[in-house]
Amino acid sequence: MTSTLILLRHGNSEWNAKNLFTGWVDVRLTEQGRAEAKRAGELLLEHDLLPDILYTSRLTRAIQTADIALEEADRLWIDVKRSWRLNERHYGALQGKDKAQTLEQYGPEQFQTWRRSFDVPPPPLDDDSEFSQAHDKRYAELGVDAPRTESLALVIERMLPYWHSDITESLAAGDVTLVVAHGNSLRALVKHLDGISDDEIAELNIPTGIPLVYELDDDFSPTGPGRYLDPEAAAAGAAAVANQGKK
Template sequence: MSHTLILLRHGQSEWNEKNLFTGWYDVSLTEQGRAEASRGGQLLAEAGYKPEVLHTSLLTRAIVTANLALEAAGRSWIPVNRDWRLNERHYGALQGKDKAQTLAEFGEEQFMEWRRSYDTPPPVLDDSSEFSQINDERYAALGDSAPRTECLKDVLERMLPYWEENIKADLSAGKTVMVTAHGNSLRALVKHLDGISDEDIANLNIPTGIPLVYELDDNFQPITKGGTYLDPAAAADAIKAVANQGRK
């Protein structure tokens, strides 16, 4: 029996538009982002996909995207699970900083190390920062273990238990699962699914609002490596734009 897993990065957020590092900072969608989310749902409906359960993060941009996409697909009623483990990577002291200014200030190598290396986190974000989530009630249960910065490796390590215990359980029960999350939490999941090396994952970028469908075999291995974007041409353009963020 194969399993159907639909991955959807949220539509363009207010801080994607402004080109700011976002991480755990909670922003909503732009009008364009809302349109992308609805179109993502239409693409699912046109291709005949019927999500039966949703897993999403605790961040508004992912939650609103899921709502809009499911509404457009006629599936608003399905059960929803929200968990911090699907949150975007905590971007540490970069949260709130302009990507182009950061590139200009620190140079290409450092910029890409922070953005795309597997195991180098940005500097920690001070708890007193206006961009900190340390006193945010939605993370109260994390206590002092709440992250103050994360690299992709950290994201993978906190996301994998959720994949194993929650998402795989729904797939095993025969459900079509939709995961609406973020550029880096989805990069972590794709790294795991496709067995991408720590070096090669630097080259993987996920576009906003375009469903990426994985059919998985009995061992949860992708039948088609890399999955299938429902609008491959738009995905290819958007992937280039994400890769070039911060550059003119």
């Protein structure tokens, strides 16, 4: 038996629009982001891909995206599970910083290392920073272990247990499973699904607001490549993500 997994990065956010490193900072969608989420819902309807269950991060931009897309597909009623394990990568001391200024200040090599290396996290964020989540109630269960910065490797380490414990359970039950999350938490999941190497994952960028669909076998391995429901828009969106920071 195969099962269907739909991955969706949230639509354009207020800080995507301002070109700021966001991470765990809880910003909302822009008008453009809402339109992308609506289009995502239309694409699901057009392709007859109607989710039975929704997984999201605990961040508002993913929750808003899911709600708008599901409303469009007339599926707001499905069960929902949220977890911090699907959150964006914690961007450490880069949270709140301008991507173009950071590139200019630190140079392209350091900038790329922080954004796309597999296991080099940015410096940790101070708990008294206005961009810290150290005292955010929604992460109370994490206590002192709440991240202050993360590499992609650390995202994989906290995301994969949730994939194995919860998301694959829905897939095994035959549910069309929608996961609405973030650029880097989805890069982590796609790395796992497609068996992408630690080096090659640097080249993978996930566009905002376009559903990416996988058919999975009984072992939750893809039976073929993931397919974006709007491949042209996805290619353009991924290129724009890759170029963030460049003028």
